Amino acid sequence: xxxxxxxxxxxxxxxxxxxxxxDALGRQVATLFDGHAQADRxxxxxxxxxxxxxxxxxxxxxxxxxxxxxxxxxxx
Numbered sequence: 001x002x003x004x005x006x007x008x009x010x011x012x013x014x015x016x017x018x019x020x021x022x023d024a025l026g027r028q029v030a031t032l033f034d035g036h037a038q039a040d041r042x043x044x045x046x047x048x049x050x051x052x053x054x055x056x057x058x059x060x061x062x063x064x065x066x067x068x069x070x071x072x073x074x075x076x
Contacts, residue, residue, distance in 0.1 A: 002075050003049045007032070009061050009068070014039045017063040021047060024056050037063065049074045 011017060019033035029052065032045040047059070054076045061068045 001047065001049060001072055005047050005049075005072060006044050007047055007059050007070070007072070008042045008044050009037070010040065010042045011037045011063060011066050012039060013065055015064040015066065017043070017061060017066065019045055020060050020062070022058045022060060023052075029057070032059070047072065 007019070009017070009019065015037060017033060017035065017037040018031065020028050021030040021032055023029050030047075032047060033043065037043050047057075052074055054074050056071055056073050059070050059072060
């Protein structure tokens with residue numbers, strides 16, 4: 001992505017969810033979403049690459065009853 005992208009997620013049951021962005025060294029660089037997600041509804045979060053170096057990042061979704069990760073690559 002360059003300079004920004006969106007990430008979508010959906011949960012089967014309504015719950016508190018946190019979406020975080022990590023760099024290749026495992027350091028958290030941003031919290032993209034921290035709130036309540038509705039059941040069976042897509043939530044869209046913006047990933048802003050401004051101020052971040054090129055490289056691979058991990059987006060981690062953690063909720064009360066859900067976990068998931070995906071990789072994204074920032075290219076300049």
